Amino acid sequence: MNKSIKHIAIAGNIGAGKTTLTSLLAKHYNWIPEFENVENNPYLSDFYEDMPRWSFNLQIFFLNSRFSQLAKIKSGEEVVIQDRTIYEDAYIFAPNLHSMGLMSTRDFDNYQSLFKTMQKLIAPPDLLIYLQASIPSLVENIQNRAREYEENIRLDYLRKLNQYYETWIETYKNGPLLIINIDDLDFVNKKEDLGLIIEKIDKEINGLF
Numbered sequence: 001m002n003k004s005i006k007h008i009a010i011a012g013n014i015g016a017g018k019t020t021l022t023s024l025l026a027k028h029y030n031w032i033p034e035f036e037n038v039e040n041n042p043y044l045s046d047f048y049e050d051m052p053r054w055s056f057n058l059q060i061f062f063l064n065s066r067f068s069q070l071a072k073i074k075s076g077e078e079v080v081i082q083d084r085t086i087y088e089d090a091y092i093f094a095p096n097l098h099s100m101g102l103m104s105t106r107d108f109d110n111y112q113s114l115f116k117t118m119q120k121l122i123a124p125p126d127l128l129i130y131l132q133a134s135i136p137s138l139v140e141n142i143q144n145r146a147r148e149y150e151e152n153i154r155l156d157y158l159r160k161l162n163q164y165y166e167t168w169i170e171t172y173k174n175g176p177l178l179i180i181n182i183d184d185l186d187f188v189n190k191k192e193d194l195g196l197i198i199e200k201i202d203k204e205i206n207g208l209f
Contacts, residue, residue, distance in 0.1 A: 012131030015138035022083040056107040090115040092164040124174035
């Protein structure tokens with residue numbers, strides 16, 4: 001593998017399989033996984049119950065958590081694979097909440113100002129892997145994992161997020177990008193499907209720089 005590669009990141013909507021794929025790839029490549037802080041998130045359950053009240057708190061929590069991960073990656077020596085990126089927080093989740101009237105303009109402007117300050121101090125991943133998925137695939141995955149706090153996720157919320165993801169990916173110019181559509185893949189239960197993904201990643205990381 002190219003020795004200058006240090007940071008791989010997996011992006012994708014809720015239910016796309018980011019955490020699972022992060023675990024599988026970390027094991028395969030012997031990379032260090034950095035997961036999204038979901039279980040210890042003090043706002044997530046409240047957020048799904050009352051989005052307008054808790055949206056800003058939730059997004060600040062995620063932004064801080066992701067920024068801490070990036071600082072750790074920058075100072076470390078190991079190759080790290082990250083479950084979700086700081087860009088998704090700033091370009092997808094926060095703008096979506098604002099556009100849906102679930103985050104006030106005052107809070108959104110404050111959030112964006114903080115992100116712009118952070119952006120000057122961070123570097124994009126050496127490879128971004130985007131897990132593209134249709135709404136039916138996302139819903140099926142969310143139902144299968146049966147997380148209690150996700151029971152109240154609205155379909156229009158997922159659809160809007162998908163639209164923001166597609167717009168972001170179309171304009172992503174920060175570095176190498178690998179798009180994987182997961183609608184017809186079962187990389188959890190089918191080794192051949194995981195093998196196809198690994199083959200695509202091998203081509204990317206061996207050809208980088």
